[in-house]
Amino acid sequence: MDWKTYYSEHITTAEEAVSKIKSGDRVAVGHACSEPTHLVEAMVANAKAYRNVEITHMVAMGKAEYCNPEYAENFIHNAIFVGASTRKAMAEKRADFTTCFFHEVPSLFDDPDMMPLDVALIQVTPPDENGMCSLGLSYDYTFKAAMTAKLVIAQVNEQLPYTYASEQVPVEKISYFVPHNQPIIELAPPKIGPVEEAIGKNIAELVNDGDTLQLGIGAIPDAVLRFLGDKKDLGIHSEMFSDGIVDLMERGIVNNSKKNLHPGKCVVTFLMGTKRLYDFVDRNPNVMMAPVDYVNHPMVIAQNDNLISINSCVQVDLMGQVCSECVGPKQISGVGGQVDFIRGAAMSKGGKSILAFPSTAAKGTVSKIVPYLDDGAAVTTSRNDVDYIVTEYGVARMKGKTLRQRARALIEIAHPDFREDLKKEYENRFGCAY
Ligand code: COA
Numbered sequence: 001m002d003w004k005t006y007y008s009e010h011i012t013t014a015e016e017a018v019s020k021i022k023s024g025d026r027v028a029v030g031h032a033c034s035e036p037t038h039l040v041e042a043m044v045a046n047a048k049a050y051r052n053v054e055i056t057h058m059v060a061m062g063k064a065e066y067c068n069p070e071y072a073e074n075f076i077h078n079a080i081f082v083g084a085s086t087r088k089a090m091a092e093k094r095a096d097f098t099t100c101f102f103h104e105v106p107s108l109f110d111d112p113d114m115m116p117l118d119v120a121l122i123q124v125t126p127p128d129e130n131g132m133c134s135l136g137l138s139y140d141y142t143f144k145a146a147m148t149a150k151l152v153i154a155q156v157n158e159q160l161p162y163t164y165a166s167e168q169v170p171v172e173k174i175s176y177f178v179p180h181n182q183p184i185i186e187l188a189p190p191k192i193g194p195v196e197e198a199i200g201k202n203i204a205e206l207v208n209d210g211d212t213l214q215l216g217i218g219a220i221p222d223a224v225l226r227f228l229g230d231k232k233d234l235g236i237h238s239e240m241f242s243d244g245i246v247d248l249m250e251r252g253i254v255n256n257s258k259k260n261l262h263p264g265k266c267v268v269t270f271l272m273g274t275k276r277l278y279d280f281v282d283r284n285p286n287v288m289m290a291p292v293d294y295v296n297h298p299m300v301i302a303q304n305d306n307l308i309s310i311n312s313c314v315q316v317d318l319m320g321q322v323c324s325e326c327v328g329p330k331q332i333s334g335v336g337g338q339v340d341f342i343r344g345a346a347m348s349k350g351g352k353s354i355l356a357f358p359s360t361a362a363k364g365t366v367s368k369i370v371p372y373l374d375d376g377a378a379v380t381t382s383r384n385d386v387d388y389i390v391t392e393y394g395v396a397r398m399k400g401k402t403l404r405q406r407a408r409a410l411i412e413i414a415h416p417d418f419r420e421d422l423k424k425e426y427e428n429r430f431g432c433a434y
Helices: 003-009 014-018 037-045 087-091 102-110 142-148 194-204 219-225 244-250 275-281 338-347 403-412 416-430
Strands: 026-029 053-057 075-079 095-097 119-124 151-156 176-179 212-215 235-241 266-271 287-289 307-311 315-317 352-356 388-391 394-397
Touching (some): 014 037, 014 176, 037 119, 037 151, 194 219, 194 352, 219 244, 219 307, 235 244, 307 338, 338 352
Parallel strands (some): 026 119, 053 075, 075 095, 151 176, 235 266
Antiparallel strands (some): 388 394
């Protein structure tokens, strides 16, 4: 059967497609801004037909209504990353969490003893002339979900950008197509204040012409981009990027010309931003998407010389242990690709890993540099992996420093309101004057 016949014979409605999901199934939802909103809404509307359907995904940019208490008997949420729309369900103990480096998430779906998938709900572009669908903004784990789930239901959305990727999804891999055009979920640009600007300037001093950057999510990476205007020949090999890169590419500051792996191309596994970004990446040969087991594999990251990774965190203790995903015992995020890139950058010739954050949280009432991580908090990045720590007060390098030297370097970049208490802790811990 040719692909056009296959495609036309497998078109259906969302209601019909989600009726194929069975009680007890494990369902992976396409990632972040590529979430197939129309299919997820149809599944939630059909909730009463299911018992114990497990919903798994990483960043949820949709409403995540399957987490609502009224659906407790219908859906169980197994988060691999917790985001704004799923934090409440985690905090109220109505969801569970699977901890996993981002580059290993596809292997969870491959292994029958871990998290094999019954169903994948994905969003795709209409098929191209060869019968291949683009996953648009998210290849990450979504590609593996599409290739391994027993039932693959795809929302076909003409508004999803067609991105060039190392691999596309053949129509024959998809069980049902649900054509439904709608605007793609957008991520508003973060607010940049004086603190973020100061952090951005500090990080920009660590970036040299010709470096390849990985940018994490949030205000800090976006702030850095504003201070890279005088750099030349930057490259991108990143888990994700956002609107800020569009400006730098249009101005020729990011041109990927010095990259030794995939020269000339930004390499990325997912994209989150506004329509401006989505229009920019549509059939753009300078942007190469690939699944996360490639992009985030530390051995692949390390093949880029001068790889600079820039991520953020919740707390750092005086030894340099980093928590990036919990507030005390509350899981508010996940490891994501942070450790993938910190390790890749450590192995990259000329590479640097940077963790950057405002020195305080909760409207200035708590220091993010603390004597001890809060009780119950997970260590995301170990003290052996951590290297550059940046706040609005400066840069503290951890590698090659003793515990005393680390503590002093961190206290120097803590908020001044908290330095005296941290100095007392230093004196208690090390039995010597600060
Ligand atoms: N003590 C108490 N609360 C804290 C805190 C601290 N030390 N640090 C953060 N918080 C709270 C904030 O107040 C905020 O709460 P609110 O939503 O009620 O206002 C919440 O935690 C999230 O913090 P915020 O600073 O708004 O998050 P962010 O969007 O800047 O992201 C991380 C910061 C750490 C959550 C994010 O970078 C992350 O998830 N990192 C891990 C994954 C990663 O690095 N992936 C690779 C890049 S994609």
